[in-house]
Amino acid sequence: xxxxxxxxxxxxxxxxxxxxxxxxxxxxxxxxxxxxxxxxxxxxxxxxxxxxxxxxxxxxxxxxxxxxxxxxxxxxxxxxxxxxxxxxxxxxxxxxxxxxxxxxxxxxxxxxxxxxxxxxxxxxxxxxxxxxxxxxxxxxxxxxxxxxxxxxxxxxxxxxxxxxxxxxxxxxxxxxxxxxxxxxxxxxxxxxxxxxxxxxxxxxxxxxxxxxxxxxxxxxxxxxxxxxxxxxxxxxxxxxxxxxxxxxxxxxxxxxxxxxxxxxxxxxxxxxxxxxxxxxxxxxxxxxxxxxxxxxxxxxxxxxxxxxxxxxxxxxxxxxxxxxxxxxxxxxxxxxxxxxxxxxxxxxxxxxxxxxxxxxxxxxxxxxxxxxxxxxxxxxxxxxxxxxxxxxxxxxxxxxxxxxxxxxxxxxxxxxxxxxxxxxxxxxxxxxxxxxxxxxxxxxxxxxxxxxxxxxxxxxxxxxxxxxxxxxxxxxxxxxxxxxxxxxxxxxxxxxx
Numbered sequence: 362x363x364x365x366x367x368x369x370x371x372x373x374x375x376x377x378x379x380x381x382x383x384x385x386x387x388x389x390x391x392x393x394x395x396x397x398x399x400x401x402x403x404x405x406x407x408x409x410x411x412x413x414x415x416x417x418x419x420x421x422x423x424x425x426x427x428x429x430x431x432x433x434x435x436x437x438x439x440x441x442x443x444x445x446x447x448x449x450x451x452x453x454x455x456x457x458x459x460x461x462x463x464x465x466x467x468x469x470x471x472x473x474x475x476x477x478x479x480x481x482x483x484x485x486x487x488x489x490x491x492x493x494x495x496x497x498x499x500x501x502x503x504x505x506x507x508x509x510x511x512x513x514x515x516x517x518x519x520x521x522x523x524x525x526x527x528x529x530x531x532x533x534x535x536x537x538x539x540x541x542x543x544x545x546x547x548x549x550x551x552x553x554x555x556x557x558x559x560x561x562x563x564x565x566x567x568x569x570x571x572x573x574x575x576x577x578x579x580x581x582x583x584x585x586x587x588x589x590x591x592x593x594x595x596x597x598x599x600x601x602x603x604x605x606x607x608x609x610x611x612x613x614x615x616x617x618x619x620x621x622x623x624x625x626x627x628x629x630x631x632x633x634x635x636x637x638x639x640x641x642x643x644x645x646x647x648x649x650x651x652x653x654x655x656x657x658x659x660x661x662x663x664x665x666x667x668x669x670x671x672x673x674x675x676x677x678x679x680x681x682x683x684x685x686x687x688x689x690x691x692x693x694x695x696x697x698x699x700x701x702x703x704x705x706x707x708x709x710x711x712x713x714x715x716x717x718x719x720x721x722x723x724x725x726x727x728x729x730x731x732x733x734x735x736x737x738x739x740x741x742x743x744x745x746x747x748x749x750x751x752x753x754x755x756x757x758x759x760x761x762x763x764x765x766x767x768x769x770x771x772x773x774x775x776x777x778x779x780x781x782x783x784x785x786x787x788x789x790x791x792x793x794x795x796x797x798x799x800x801x802x803x804x805x806x807x808x809x810x811x812x813x814x815x816x817x818x819x820x821x822x823x824x825x826x827x828x829x830x831x832x833x834x835x836x837x838x839x840x841x842x843x844x845x846x847x848x849x850x851x852x853x854x855x856x857x858x
Contacts, residue, residue: 366433372419373431375412375446376483382408383479390472399824402461405475409454409482416446428855430492434554437492437628441697441853445489445624448705452616452712453482455828459716460609462822466724467515467607474514478613481507485621489628494543494553497625501539501589504621505532511610512602515726524605531588531598539585545578546633558633579634579641586629589622592682593651596675600663603671608726611667612715615674616708623681623704627697631688632856642689645682650785652679657793666718667729669796670711673755676793677707680770683782687773695773698850702769705846706762706839713832714751716825717744723817731803733816738805741819745804747829752797754836757790762839769847 370377386404390396420443423429428439436442457475464470484503491497509532513525543553549572550558567575588595603611630641656676663669681703688696721737722729738745754763767790774783821829839846 366435369429369431369438371415371422372429372438373436374415375419375450376486378412378415379408379450379479379483379486382411383476387472387476395470398465399461399822401470401472401475402457402824405457405478406454408479409450409457413447413450413454416443416450419443420447424852430556434556435493435496436487436490437556437856438490439853439856441624441628441701441856442490444701444705444849444853445620446486448620448708449482449485449489449617452613452620452708453478455709455712455831456609456613456616458824459612459712459719459828461824462820463607463609463719463726467517467726469515474511474609477507477511477514481511481613482617485617485624488621489624491625491628492555494546494555494558494629494633497555497629498536498540498543500621501625502536504618505536505589508532508610508614508618511613512606514610515607518605518607518726520605520727521607524602527598527605528602535585535588535595538581538588542578542581542583542585545574545581547578549575549578555628555633559635562634562636575637576640579637580644582629582634583641583644586622586626587648590619590626590678590681591675592648592678593655593675596652596655596678599675600668600671603674604665604667604729608667608715608719608722608729612712612719615670615711615715619674619678619681620704620708623678623685623700626685627688627700628856630685631697638689638691642686645686645689646779646782649679649682649686649782652676652682653786653789654679657789657796660793660796661799665730666721666734666800669731669800670714670718673793673796674711676789677703677755679789680767680786681707683774683779683786684770686779686782687770687777690777690779693773693777694851694854695769695776697854698847699769699773701850701853702843702846703766706766706836709832709835710751710754710762713747713829713836714755716828716832717748717751720744720819720821720825723819728816731800732810734800734803735807735810736804737819741821744819744821744829747833748804749801750833750836752801754840756794756797760837760840762836762843765840765843765846 430437481504484500487500509529512528513522515521591599656672660669660672684696684700754761757763757767771783
């Protein structure tokens, strides 16, 4: 008799809602005429909202009954998982709404892009919930394949095809490193279960180099994860892919993709490899410093806004890595919460930013140089004001969510006496402010040049307007009243072990 594992259907209900809903939208969209304007986006946003409601129910249930592992210990349903799920579904809904007018403008409208969003979101959610490294790899590949397709989805732009191919080739190498790392760790520990690996490593004592296999596996895992989070020196794909991909797809990669990759990194490093933190923490320390320095400096010299934001994203990955490094210290209670807080705040922030960029790039999605923002303050003052809020938040200005995010990770580093990385991060934050100032000057103060009057006017459809407004409100509210989010991230410390 085959013994099937018992399944807690409520625990995986968010995945079922997203998968079943997107299959219904895809099949219906294929068999019917073109849907009314914006309906594909609204349908995907409604699916995300439905999944969000179930996640809130699960959040309350886990708070009362405690975390559980389900499906033969393959998935961990704890508040860490649910926090990431909530962030991913919110980001998916926002990006879907911001995509509607872009696809209509580029004559690409259809259900396929939204289906890729949901498939990628499901992969991201599996990565966050994985309690087994093989399941984690399956989630990683589900996310990655969807992102490759999204990057190359603009069929009439050579840059989009090129970015998709680059991402695919380099992503394949990174996945191979990650999979080989899993094999080596399995050879050293004897299991691929994440919680069980942590338990076994805490009981084992390696002597005379017996841990060489384990250290090699940890190194390869770090390579694969560092590529996915775009940490220096595994960041080379990021500027080209961000610039060439359709702008809404770039927004999705910068939010959901980063959320999933860091969630997987935190789960693997702190749970499976927690007893060996002294081995991986120095590596994360170096990656964090390199990312904040390189991301901040190289962003300044760019002339294309999407490349600027790509390098800025690398810098922000460095800040999140500071929280990951803090999580490796014994007895730390701030590393994981500060990283999760940064991920959620940055995701909403970057979605709002790229939504504005997608409107300014106009038809063809090619006008992403800094000159395209010239005069936006006069043409669309409210849109320029929203962009200013996003830029100030990314710079870490007080009364914005960006200040709370950066303060939380730097505080976590300082509390664990990682003063060097905290000081470097603060200096890099000041340097990167020049980048955001350049864009603001172009919007508000640059004089018009010949030919500007012939440019296509920037229009703001209601779907994109809703995303920009929601992002601005969240950025300011979270910056002034961050307590409720901080409490939620504190609750995410209790995980399946």
